[in-house]
Amino acid sequence: MASSQSPPEKQLKNDVNTGILLLNMGGPETVDDVFDFLNRLFSDKDLIPLPLQKTLGPWIARRRTPSIQEQYGKIGGGSPIKVWTEKQGQGMVKLLDQISPSTAPHKYYIGFRYVKPLVEMALDEIEKDRPKRMIAFTQYPQYSCSTTGSSLNAIARYYNNKLTVGKANKISYFDEPKDIQPIEDLKWSVIDRWQTHPGFIQAFVENIRNELRKFPAHVRNDVVILFSAHSLPMKVVNRGDPYPAEVAATVHAVMESLNFSNPYRLVWQSKVGPSAWLGCATDDAIKGLAKNNRRHILLVPIAFTSDHIETLHELDIEYSQHLATSAGVEMIRRCASLNDSPLFIKAMADIVSKHLQSQRSHTTQLPLRCPGCVNTSCEQMRTFFCSSTSQ
Numbered sequence: 001m002a003s004s005q006s007p008p009e010k011q012l013k014n015d016v017n018t019g020i021l022l023l024n025m026g027g028p029e030t031v032d033d034v035f036d037f038l039n040r041l042f043s044d045k046d047l048i049p050l051p052l053q054k055t056l057g058p059w060i061a062r063r064r065t066p067s068i069q070e071q072y073g074k075i076g077g078g079s080p081i082k083v084w085t086e087k088q089g090q091g092m093v094k095l096l097d098q099i100s101p102s103t104a105p106h107k108y109y110i111g112f113r114y115v116k117p118l119v120e121m122a123l124d125e126i127e128k129d130r131p132k133r134m135i136a137f138t139q140y141p142q143y144s145c146s147t148t149g150s151s152l153n154a155i156a157r158y159y160n161n162k163l164t165v166g167k168a169n170k171i172s173y174f175d176e177p178k179d180i181q182p183i184e185d186l187k188w189s190v191i192d193r194w195q196t197h198p199g200f201i202q203a204f205v206e207n208i209r210n211e212l213r214k215f216p217a218h219v220r221n222d223v224v225i226l227f228s229a230h231s232l233p234m235k236v237v238n239r240g241d242p243y244p245a246e247v248a249a250t251v252h253a254v255m256e257s258l259n260f261s262n263p264y265r266l267v268w269q270s271k272v273g274p275s276a277w278l279g280c281a282t283d284d285a286i287k288g289l290a291k292n293n294r295r296h297i298l299l300v301p302i303a304f305t306s307d308h309i310e311t312l313h314e315l316d317i318e319y320s321q322h323l324a325t326s327a328g329v330e331m332i333r334r335c336a337s338l339n340d341s342p343l344f345i346k347a348m349a350d351i352v353s354k355h356l357q358s359q360r361s362h363t364t365q366l367p368l369r370c371p372g373c374v375n376t377s378c379e380q381m382r383t384f385f386c387s388s389t390s391q
Helices: 031-042 053-074 081-099 119-129 148-164 198-212 243-257 282-291 309-327 342-358 376-386
Strands: 018-024 106-112 133-138 187-191 224-230 264-269 296-301 331-334
Touching (some): 018 081, 018 148, 053 309, 081 106, 081 342, 119 148, 133 148, 187 342, 198 296, 198 342, 224 243, 243 264, 264 282, 264 309, 282 296, 282 309, 296 309
Parallel strands (some): 018 106, 133 187, 224 264, 224 296, 296 331
């Protein structure tokens, strides 16, 4: 397990045996938070590499803020991802205390990449609590260097800054500095992907079956299931990022559990900017299916574990209301996100429990950098989580 180190200091008795840091992108809770969210997002070279990032990132954020604020206004004024993550975390630790008493009490922490509570803020809280061990649990089921990788890079950067600089003004990467010393014996491990976990797959299968029942019986078996995942720039894909293959593995596992009951495709949404991104795009797929007289469609947000702007606005409003109508789709529905699904929360607890039992620090995939990787942060992150001290 990775270990944070610091000069010896008196250690206080901790009340948390196992801490679980839930990692995700996050979303603005109010329209007033949109610029800060976008500014952090477009300033993250792990997610969206840009030339002159420090200048161009904030400029893009300012340009996009009004339109994104309008979108959030149409879904209730903000992202619900924090609410759902809290519900998931609460349910998970409650189950873990029951099924894994030897590692209890468990406490969850939320570490978002682009909104508060930021990863760095969660780490400050973790340092105060002094758990006996910590698990970084990505809430992206399928690994990408742009998502899980960025969050893990932030953890490694936090501790590297403490070790190399030793000054409070270098502790927090995005937020206010904190005068906190790292814990000498805090042990870290990471759940870096879980794309085919049986409970995760079953939670999707249940939601898909529930939604298919809402189609007329005479067309139900002909409904085209479009599994929609967040796309990636092709330059990221071409470096060897594992995300497309892992999303495909999730899709195959779901369809296998459904006995391949319906025709299906994996499609990609949320492209940003003019460069080439992974396709077929979700909107193009909807238009193409309608043109080919396949007019009954079920959208499944296969790479998201809770509702946010990509499901509530992009899929529900842009595609299901506006695009589908203009394209001539007869019936289009969107499968419910996992949110507070009891099956999904049980799966989360099972993933953590099995990780604890395995005594492994990470999957065998995590130490392997993309063949075309040129990001030094990726190497530093792997040194932190995958060093010999973790074996």
